[in-house]
Amino acid sequence: MDSSNHSHELKLNKFEAPQQLKTAIFAAMFIGFLGLAYGLFKAPDRLWTSYLVSFFFFACLGLGGMFFISFNHVAGAGWSVSIRRIAESFTSFLPAMFIGSVILILGFKYLYPWADPSQAHRLTGGKALYLAPWFVTLRLVIFGIGCLIFKKIMVGNSIKQDQNGDHALTHKNVGFSVGFIAFFAIFFTLFSIDLLMSLLPSWYSTIYGIYAFAGMIQSTMAVLALMIIWLKNSKWVSGYITVEHQHDVGKYMKGFTIFWAYIAFSQFMLIWYANIPEETEFYLMRSHSGWLGVSVALLVFRFAVPFLALLPRDAKRNDMNLAAVSILVLVMQYVDLYWLVYPNFFDGIPQFGFLEISIFVGFAGVFLKLMTGFMTKNNLVAIKDPRMHEALNHHVTY
Amino acid sequence: MAKKRAIGGIAGIFLDEATTIKAATRVREAGFTKFDALTPYPVHGMEEACGIKRSPIPYVTFAAGCVGLLAGLALTYYTSAVDWAINIGGKPMFSLPAFVPIMFELTVLFAALSSVGAFFYLSGIPRVDPPIIDKDITCHKFAIFIPENDVGYSADRAEKLLKDLGAVEIKKMAEY
Numbered sequence: 271m272d273s274s275n276h277s278h279e280l281k282l283n284k285f286e287a288p289q290q291l292k293t294a295i296f297a298a299m300f301i302g303f304l305g306l307a308y309g310l311f312k313a314p315d316r317l318w319t320s321y322l323v324s325f326f327f328f329a330c331l332g333l334g335g336m337f338f339i340s341f342n343h344v345a346g347a348g349w350s351v352s353i354r355r356i357a358e359s360f361t362s363f364l365p366a367m368f369i370g371s372v373i374l375i376l377g378f379k380y381l382y383p384w385a386d387p388s389q390a391h392r393l394t395g396g397k398a399l400y401l402a403p404w405f406v407t408l409r410l411v412i413f414g415i416g417c418l419i420f421k422k423i424m425v426g427n428s429i430k431q432d433q434n435g436d437h438a439l440t441h442k443n444v445g446f447s448v449g450f451i452a453f454f455a456i457f458f459t460l461f462s463i464d465l466l467m468s469l470l471p472s473w474y475s476t477i478y479g480i481y482a483f484a485g486m487i488q489s490t491m492a493v494l495a496l497m498i499i500w501l502k503n504s505k506w507v508s509g510y511i512t513v514e515h516q517h518d519v520g521k522y523m524k525g526f527t528i529f530w531a532y533i534a535f536s537q538f539m540l541i542w543y544a545n546i547p548e549e550t551e552f553y554l555m556r557s558h559s560g561w562l563g564v565s566v567a568l569l570v571f572r573f574a575v576p577f578l579a580l581l582p583r584d585a586k587r588n589d590m591n592l593a594a595v596s597i598l599v600l601v602m603q604y605v606d607l608y609w610l611v612y613p614n615f616f617d618g619i620p621q622f623g624f625l626e627i628s629i630f631v632g633f634a635g636v637f638l639k640l641m642t643g644f645m646t647k648n649n650l651v652a653i654k655d656p657r658m659h660e661a662l663n664h665h666v667t668y
Numbered sequence: 669m670a671k672k673r674a675i676g677g678i679a680g681i682f683l684d685e686a687t688t689i690k691a692a693t694r695v696r697e698a699g700f701t702k703f704d705a706l707t708p709y710p711v712h713g714m715e716e717a718c719g720i721k722r723s724p725i726p727y728v729t730f731a732a733g734c735v736g737l738l739a740g741l742a743l744t745y746y747t748s749a750v751d752w753a754i755n756i757g758g759k760p761m762f763s764l765p766a767f768v769p770i771m772f773e774l775t776v777l778f779a780a781l782s783s784v785g786a787f788f789y790l791s792g793i794p795r796v797d798p799p800i801i802d803k804d805i806t807c808h809k810f811a812i813f814i815p816e817n818d819v820g821y822s823a824d825r826a827e828k829l830l831k832d833l834g835a836v837e838i839k840k841m842a843e844y
Contacts (some may be wrong), residue, residue, distance in 0.1 A: 539765050543757070581730070583722070665712045 280509040280662075283541055283560055285650050287642040295638045302632010305549060309625050318377035320626045323607045324375060324633040326465060327489070330482075330603070331637065334490025335360025337423060337454060339428075342512070343440075343447035348660025352510040355652050356497045358428060360490065361421045362644035363637050368414035377409055384471050390507040407465050411456040418452040428652055433652035458483060461540060466607075469614045473552045476661045477537045489603035490524035492596035499589045501650065512649045513587050514664045520586030521597065524577065531573035556609065559618035564609050572602040604630065677802045680835030681825040682827045685711055688810040691833035695812060698829055702818040706801065728786040736778025738807060742769030766790070767790040784808040792799040 287295075311316025337428050342350045346496040378385035384393055384401035427439040459479030467478045475481075498519060502511040541549045541558055557564050579585060579595045586592055610619060652658070682688045685707070687842070692705050696719045705711075705718050711763070714720075744767035753761045805811050815825045829837050 535765075535768065542765050545758075580779065585725075663712075667710070667712065668714065 277291025279579050281507065282649065282651055282653065283506045285645040287646065291638070291642065295635050295642070297636030299629045299639065300635075301628050302635055304414075305408075305625055305632060308528060308616045309629070313381050313625060314377075315615065316621070316625045317629070318380040318485060319611055320629045321377060322374065322465065323604065323611050323626070324630040325367075325370045327462075327604055327630070328486050328633045328637050329370065330486035331360050331490055331493055332367050333417065333454070333458065334486050335390075335485065336364070336417065336424075336450060338490060338494070339424060339455070340447035343424075343443045344451065345616075346444075346500055348598075348657035349515070349664040350661065351655040351657045352651050352657075352661035352664075353494070353515050353519070355499070355648065355650055356494060356511075357490075358425045359641045359644040359648075360493065362640040364414075366420050366640060368418060371410045371414050373420065375410070378403060378406075382468055382471075384468060390591060397471065398423035398491045401464075401468055407466075409457070409460050409464055413425055413461050416457065420453065421444060421652075424450065427549065428655075429648055430653050432649050432652060433654075436559065437656045440656055448640055458486075458622070471554065473539070473549065474513060475537055475552070477533060481530075481533050481537060484526060484533045485603050485606050486527040488523060488530055488602055490521055492528060492599040492603075494595045495519045495523060495592055499593050507650045513662070514666050515588075516592065517586045518664075519582060519668045520592050523596070524580035524586075527573060527576045527580065527599070531577070534568075534573075539572060546597070553615040555617070559608070560620045561613050561618065564605065564620060568602065568606060568609060572606060576591050576602075675815045675817055677821075677824060677841050678830065679811050679813040679839045679841055680813070680830030680833070681802055681837040681839065682723050682810040682834060683735060683808075683836055685810065687834045688812065689713055689717045689833070691812055691830070694833055695814065695829065698816055698822050700818045700826075703812060703814040706805045706813065708806055708808060708810070723790070723809075724731055725783055725786050725790070729783045732782030733775045733779035736775040737771050738776035739778065743774070746773060747781075786826075798839065 271282050305320075309320070335357040338350075339354055339361075342354065378443075383389040384398075384406075385403050386410070390398070399405065406632065424443050427446075430436070431439045459482075462479050467474065495516065498511055498516045501507055502513070502516065538553065541553060555561065564582035576595050576599055579591065579598075583593075584591075608622075608626075655661075680691070682691060687706065688705060689711065692703075692714065693702055696717065701719070703718070705714055707714065745762060747761075749761035755761065759766070763835070801811050801813060802809055814821065814830070814831060816823070823840070830838060
């Protein structure tokens with residue numbers, strides 16, 4: 271490859287979060303704390319539904335970072351190594367996810383019918399065992415600790431490589447990635463079933479885990495795209511992260527937009543067609559009065575608009591356009607989780623207010639705090655990765 | 669691009685990729701617009717070097733996809749709700765969710781087949797007797813071909829330009 275086509279000057283400086291961002295993060299965490307305190311004393315029911323949605327939203331971003339680096343390792347992808355460290359920075363939320371899921375145990379009795387002994391008659395046979403609070407807690411803990419172990423090993427190897435440039439670390443990570451994907455496939459499915467689907471224990475859908483996964487990976491790509499737009503020509507790094515990487519992450523986001531619609535429609539159509547009362551319950555709740563609008567908004571703004579807005583090549587290479595679509599995708603990821611949780615508690619009337627916003631903002635503050643902390647402590651780019659030359663010469667043909 | 673008429677011109681043979689890309693850039697800068705680069709494998713950056721515009725195929729795909737979507741809707745609507753409507757599921761005759769899979773499939777079918785058709789048309793495929801500039805272009809050599817109908821073409825000028833840019837051999841082609 272003739273380097274004259276890609277004559278970037280490579281620059282990599284230590285990351286330091288801008289002062290305004292630090293202030294914003296602090297303010298966000300403070301607002302979150304206020305919301306938590308207010309909710310605990312005044313409206314614990316609303317607090318815990320809001321907490322569940324925001325917790326799941328940010329857990330998905332942390333897990334999505336892990337999943338992104340895993341499938342790139344497994345595929346032996348070279349183009350993505352210069353943006354891998356950004357995805358790795360998302361995984362710094364995983365310790366908070368573990369703590370957050372332990373805190374969530376306190377809210378079980380407000381959220382889940384299975385945690386309420388007076389509702390026990392609604393559960394029979396295997397379901398009663400599966401949804402026994404101790405068993406749900408056990409799965410949550412296994413998932414949290416398992417993710418932390420994989421994160422420690424895989425991200426640790428990547429950072430170690432920055433110092434010694436040992437190629438063996440890349441090969442080691444392939445094996446761990448395969449392990450993580452297998453672990454993740456099983457336990458993320460259970461995680462979504464335990465936290466979201468069991469809000470309505472009498473209803474089940476076998477595609478639910480994939481539905482949650484589709485939203486997870488789509489929203490992770492949106493954050494990754496925003497980070498690339500922010501960092502690619504910043505004062506900390508230039509040359510390593512280019513519009514070509516932005517383009518490919520945009521393609522992933524478009525791909526998973528279609529994937530989400532495909533899964534969501536597959537779930538809906540089979541239930542609609544078969545029309546069995548025990549299955550239609552879920553969609554009945556969401557197809558009348560206030561919730562119908564939210565359901566239609568999901569179809570339009572989570573699939574149709576991002577799909578068309580990401581279709582042209584230039585749309586993915588244009589910063590403003592890609593950033594706008596990424597933000598829309600993130601908003602709709604929140605709306606989607608909200609749509610999964612809230613209709614179980616608020617029949618016909620969507621509720622949204624200070625408690626929802628403050629808890630979300632608080633989680634966002636924690637996420638950004640941990641992420642910028644990771645970015646300050648480590649290089650912004652995995653500089654000694656053996657496939658770095660592929661990423662630097664990455665070029666999306668037309 | 670499809671070339672119906674035989675057009676002659678000058679071809680320069682190059683031995684390596686980097687020289688060919690540089691030469692293509694210079695030929696473009698010299699004002700030629702219809703020239704072509706022939707390489708044994710896809711060369712990154714060659715599109716920019718030659719100044720090749722993006723292919724119009726994506727627009728064909730999109731338009732055909734939209735037609736397919738509407739065709740799927742029309743087909744399902746006509747066969748389920750207009751002509752010989754039979755209610756066997758207790759649903760309304762016009763039930764969009766049941767039609768979506770067919771609309772989706774026809775979108776994909778129309779878009780895919782039209783893309784292939786557009787690609788064949790634009791590439792001039794099938795062409796059974798392509799002219800051969802140099803048989804080694806499919807193996808290890810590179811060529812830049814400047815057709816005689818190009819802007820500001822003269823045989824001497826094209827030949828001199830290609831030689832100056834490092835062509836090891838110049839071939840006059842009667843047709844291409």
